[in-house]
Amino acid sequence: MPVISFASPKGGVGKSTSALLLATGLTAAGASVTVIDGDPNRTVEGWATSAEHPGFKWLRLPSDDEIIDAIEEAAEKTQFVIVDLEGTANLAMARAISRTDLVIIPLQASPVDARQASRAIKMVMAQAKELRRDISYRMLFTRVNPAIATRDEKEIRSQFQEASIPALKVALNERAAFRAMFTHYQSLWDLHDEAVNGLGKAKANATEFVREVTQTIRDLRAAGQGQAA
Numbered sequence: 001m002p003v004i005s006f007a008s009p010k011g012g013v014g015k016s017t018s019a020l021l022l023a024t025g026l027t028a029a030g031a032s033v034t035v036i037d038g039d040p041n042r043t044v045e046g047w048a049t050s051a052e053h054p055g056f057k058w059l060r061l062p063s064d065d066e067i068i069d070a071i072e073e074a075a076e077k078t079q080f081v082i083v084d085l086e087g088t089a090n091l092a093m094a095r096a097i098s099r100t101d102l103v104i105i106p107l108q109a110s111p112v113d114a115r116q117a118s119r120a121i122k123m124v125m126a127q128a129k130e131l132r133r134d135i136s137y138r139m140l141f142t143r144v145n146p147a148i149a150t151r152d153e154k155e156i157r158s159q160f161q162e163a164s165i166p167a168l169k170v171a172l173n174e175r176a177a178f179r180a181m182f183t184h185y186q187s188l189w190d191l192h193d194e195a196v197n198g199l200g201k202a203k204a205n206a207t208e209f210v211r212e213v214t215q216t217i218r219d220l221r222a223a224g225q226g227q228a229a
């Protein structure tokens, strides 16, 4: 079953938030998901252990020697495996990526973030070269102002296009509801309208994100790419 890893060396770009949105979007649609938490701040672990979440399993990223077995085992047990990686180039990252169907590299729409994101792409490319296989990745714009697509976002998107760097069409907006998941230890689908501003729009945004990711995986498999193709 598909393994999706979130990676970027830049801190605070929304790796854990996006990973949790994808995971909970999938469980809300009835799928089973394991999140492997490789964030030293244990963001997903903190969320997951604070309440019951049906269909949602998590585990800590194990030691380097056990990573591949842990991912393969999780992929047998649940329909999706999502890995929240720290994003620095190390053995854990290399091993996790070697078992990944799609790497998602979140970035904020700023030139500084775009440069840092290119380091993440280089890491993925280096890993692909070592493994002698394609590793698919997509950039994901995060924390985007929902009211306006900024000039920076448009500019960076066109630079990506020129350099044939693939990006998801959907961007995750800056939304209080995405932060509220961590305040209330609930998924967007369990939060209540009175508790959070803009919940409906946040859910629509997250649903679109989940849809594009799952479609991307289907397309990659149809094209014969990805682990289980």
Ligand SMILES: Nc1ncnc2c1ncn2[C@@H]1O[C@H](COP(=O)(O)OP(=O)(O)OP(=O)(O)O)[C@@H](O)[C@H]1O
Residues within 6 Å of the ligand: 010, 011, 012, 013, 014, 015, 016, 017, 018, 039, 041, 043, 142, 143, 144, 172, 173, 174, 175, 176, 178, 179, 182
């Ligand atoms: N789309 C969003 N809308 C609103 N807040 C967001 C969004 N994405 C992330 N945040 C907030 O930004 C902060 C950093 O996000 P997050 O922890 O997901 O980033 P990260 O890349 O996992 O960071 P780290 O590198 O420290 O692991 C958090 O406070 C989170 O709540």
Ligand SMILES: [Mg+2]
Residues within 6 Å of the ligand: 015, 016, 017, 039, 041, 043
């Ligand atoms: Mg994180």
